[in-house]
Amino acid sequence: MKVAKRREAMLRAVLSGMNDVSALCEHFGMSEATVRRDLRALADERRIVRTYGGAASVGMHEPEESLDMRRESFREQKEAIARAAASHVQDGDTIFLDGGTTTAALAHCLAGRQGIHVVTNNLLAVGLLAPSDVPVTLIGGDVRPSSMSTLGPLAQIALSRITVDKAFLSADGVVAGRGLCEASAEQAFLKECVIRQAASVFVLVTSNKLERANQQHWTPLERGWTLITDAARDAPALERFALLDEVAVVSAEAGK
Template sequence: MKASERQRIILDLVQTREANVEQLTEALGVSEATIRRDLAALHKQRRLVRTYGGATALVGVHEPEASLEERKAARREQKETIALAAAAHVHDGDTVMLDGGTTCAALARHLAVRKDLHVLTNNLLAVTTLANAPGVHVTLLGGDLRRSSMSTIGPLAELLLTRVSVDKAFLGADGVVAGFGLCEASAPQASLKDCMIRRAAQIIVLADADKLGRARQQHWTPIERDWRLITAMSASEDALAPFRALPQVVVELAGESAPR
């Protein structure tokens, strides 16, 4: 991995919280000496703040959330390919969770032809797609409407999740960072994802290549168990390396790997 790419990932990682050298070493799969050199270089460039044994971000570095229409248009081909790969993990008779977001909405289109399928979701785009699918039973998570994503969030949605369990949960995110988890624009989104993770036998994260290592929002959902990442074949090896280095993560490139 080139130093510039490694340092970009470090900057994304320290947006989550103060990170120590040991955490960064594990996340990037390099030596402590390499991490210390990178931290010294980034500190000299005034791009992060060194702390005892690690580093933290400069205050206030985050991105505005993209609109729903912008997200629908962005990387549409990648999302369709990822959704198709995700659908291969779903079998007739399954109970599955679909998170909010446009990639999970794309997955819903591939599930509309299934039989004896139960879908629980907070994604109103997915509900619209599945409403007339005769073989799919849909349970909508109630709660507060989040207009910017056309999804539901909040205590009522979380309460329903305490009463159910699913075979597989398909999660989207604004960003996904190896060793840290899923990045979101609001605390209720991050909290609901945590509830979804707790109620699912299998966790599958759907993220296009641009979301790998991206940590430009301020709220986080850790994934502290085995999970699968499905991303695009266009993702660089530098971006994939931190995920491949984690024993609890299976990396699948859409169009390449068969489910296992």
């Protein structure tokens, strides 16, 4: 098979969900070196995204779900993730809560806690925490109605003036060895600003977002961080993160 046709076939396989190098080797009957070379070439052409041990499709700016839809989707899983994340918050912590419904679920778990200080750009979290007398610092900026969060230059400047013990981030997708993908450059860059100012970083995502590259703006994760998800401990996508030395994986299965 000619190289061009082989790579087109490999691209179709990746787009159909065949993401592992080993699976591609078996499917095409090729050596690992050849598969990796073809994947590298496709990535250089920006047709796929290279991941740890494989590849993922490049996002095509999928339309975002409405805020109401996101509030209702995966509700039990988000609550389980929030409970697992709350166990990492200690008395005396100053924490950052990112925009999103999963981080809002964490805010609900923290309402009424004593001895913590929350910094956030999440207006949903403010509504949950402020009435319970948890000290809250709201990062200013431009309001993004689809997520009820604040973004932009003012938010970035505010973040540069503070540090936090722990940052709890959301994402549209998280890819092993690549980072977090978001719908806008402002969202991606704000997360990068937060990561720089946090002693510890936690990423809270439901299992459907693992190895998902549905958007084209990225926040690299180039330091140690903790993934908290509802995926089962033996899920193939979760195993890829567990193989990365800098990632600690916490599996918070719904209902537990």
